Amino acid sequence: MQLFAYNPIGQPDELLVWVGIVEAYPPPPVTFEIFGNPVSAELLLPGFEPLGDEVCDARGKPLNHRALFRLQWPETNERFHITVCVANLKTTLSSRRPPVRLPAKATESFNLLLSSCYYQPNDKSRALAGFIRAIKPLPDFTYLAGDQVYLDLPSQQNLPDNKKRLAQALGKKYYANWFSTSLGQPGLAHVLSHGPVLCVPDDHEFWNNFPLPQVQLGNTHGDQDRANWQELAQRLFERYQMSPAQANGFFRQDIEPLSMLFLDGRTRRDAVGEQMFSDATHAAIEQWMQDLIARKKNNQAAVGLLSSGQALLIEEPGRWARKLADMEMPNYKDFSLLTRALTTLFEYEIPVIYITGDVHWGRIVEGANQKGKKLLYEVIASPSRLIDTVFSDQKNELENAWRTIFGDAKPFPRHPDTPCDLAGIKMGNLNLVTMHQQQGDHVALLRFHAIAGGLEFSVDYICTDPDEKKRRTHSSTQGPFKLLGF
Numbered sequence: 001m002q003l004f005a006y007n008p009i010g011q012p013d014e015l016l017v018w019v020g021i022v023e024a025y026p027p028p029p030v031t032f033e034i035f036g037n038p039v040s041a042e043l044l045l046p047g048f049e050p051l052g053d054e055v056c057d058a059r060g061k062p063l064n065h066r067a068l069f070r071l072q073w074p075e076t077n078e079r080f081h082i083t084v085c086v087a088n089l090k091t092t093l094s095s096r097r098p099p100v101r102l103p104a105k106a107t108e109s110f111n112l113l114l115s116s117c118y119y120q121p122n123d124k125s126r127a128l129a130g131f132i133r134a135i136k137p138l139p140d141f142t143y144l145a146g147d148q149v150y151l152d153l154p155s156q157q158n159l160p161d162n163k164k165r166l167a168q169a170l171g172k173k174y175y176a177n178w179f180s181t182s183l184g185q186p187g188l189a190h191v192l193s194h195g196p197v198l199c200v201p202d203d204h205e206f207w208n209n210f211p212l213p214q215v216q217l218g219n220t221h222g223d224q225d226r227a228n229w230q231e232l233a234q235r236l237f238e239r240y241q242m243s244p245a246q247a248n249g250f251f252r253q254d255i256e257p258l259s260m261l262f263l264d265g266r267t268r269r270d271a272v273g274e275q276m277f278s279d280a281t282h283a284a285i286e287q288w289m290q291d292l293i294a295r296k297k298n299n300q301a302a303v304g305l306l307s308s309g310q311a312l313l314i315e316e317p318g319r320w321a322r323k324l325a326d327m328e329m330p331n332y333k334d335f336s337l338l339t340r341a342l343t344t345l346f347e348y349e350i351p352v353i354y355i356t357g358d359v360h361w362g363r364i365v366e367g368a369n370q371k372g373k374k375l376l377y378e379v380i381a382s383p384s385r386l387i388d389t390v391f392s393d394q395k396n397e398l399e400n401a402w403r404t405i406f407g408d409a410k411p412f413p414r415h416p417d418t419p420c421d422l423a424g425i426k427m428g429n430l431n432l433v434t435m436h437q438q439q440g441d442h443v444a445l446l447r448f449h450a451i452a453g454g455l456e457f458s459v460d461y462i463c464t465d466p467d468e469k470k471r472r473t474h475s476s477t478q479g480p481f482k483l484l485g486f
Contacts, residue, residue: 050239051240211270256450265309302486316331
């Protein structure tokens with residue numbers, strides 16, 4: 001039997017604990033301790049349910065389960081530990097109650113960890129979790145912005161057509177990442193155990209460019225094969241990653257003056273470019289915008305933070321690129337709903353921070369209106385562990401060998417270059433300027449303070465490459481950046 005637990009985000013001021021138990025039927029009773037003392041916990045409906053990997057015993061009974069429990073916050077504003085006990089097994093996670101408002105400048109910052117695109121097979125010589133555990137100051141909120149698993153990789157894998165065996169094959173990838181501590185291997189367990197944690201999906205929670213078929217993925221060619229894969233991947237995402245607070249396709253958390261809205265633009269996405277967000281998400285975007293405007297009209301500071309699984313400031317892929325590579329948000333009609341909301345906020349001079357991953361490079365873009373007021377920052381951090389790309393990797397390494405001869409080698413030859421040309425991108429009549437470009441494997445820590453009329457934030461880009469010299473060279477702090485929404 002193996003045990004893992006973490007603290008996913010809940011409804012505002014709700015403390016949830018996800019408990020996963022594998023290789024046991026039925027799941028044994030679970031108890032909890034905080035500060036070494038037993039605490040009560042409410043088992044949320046439907047109780048323990050199978051993880052969705054179709055792993056069963058000889059009687060056909062499911063062996064791998066998860067459940068969600070609701071606990072009471074302890075009387076502390078500091079980070080605390082929760083011990084989860086099942087039979088003779090124990091696991092420990094930590095959490096910290098989200099504040100009502102951002103801390104003032106003279107105090108400790110509110111810290112949001114931004115990470116995305118984690119390919120576990122390439123987390124070998126120095127585990128990502130070790131770098132994240134060493135981050136100072138400690139994150140108060142862990143945000144995994146998509147591609148926590150790569151169900152479609154390696155591309156040459158021979159996934160079964162049989163639905164049950166396909167569920168088992170896909171489930172192994174989640175098992176490797178979530179139960180990595182008990183397996184004694186790199187994975188996401190130590191990252192997830194530092195809560196609260198919010199996971200937003202992107203395409204590789206299903207397959208590349210989901211829901212469109214992909215030439216290199218045989219299991220996406222037929223309608224029924226795609227339907228089977230989608231159903232199984234959706235169930236695995238819901239059982240492992242999704243909190244009930246995200247069930248409608250979004251998550252909202254306000255920490256004054258910051259109003260944060262996180263969007264799922266993948267699981268309800270169609271294949272023709274009509275809609276990527278649910279109707280409930282459309283309404284949530286409108287409500288988020290109206291609430292920020294109401295704060296401004298009431299002479300209160302208002303700053304928005306928005307996120308989805310893809311970049312905001314990116315060109316719209318053409319006819320073939322959107323089929324063969326990836327459909328970006330501008331390919332979808334309801335992207336205009338998002339841009340209209342942002343444009344309206346900019347007209348009220350309400351600033352917004354947009355954060356995401358996905359693109360395998362990092363950057364900070366600043367947007368200012370015609371008066372020079374800073375109204376937009378896009379912060380991207382991707383990847384935490386880069387995927388393998390057959391043929392392309394070998395080509396890039398060969399080209400870099402030639403550059404080495406002439407003293408012009410790239411430090412990260414397999415990573416794509418960060419685009420620096422923003423001329424073709426428009427967002428609410430803002431003047432866009434690239435403030436920072438980041439390459440290589442990395443994560444980012446956003447540190448927030450409240451100031452008069454708004455907030456100030458800095459971004460620590462933390463290189464997670466195994467090479468110590470590269471980590472020193474390519475880690476940096478950007479900012480502070482001031483946003484005034486009063």
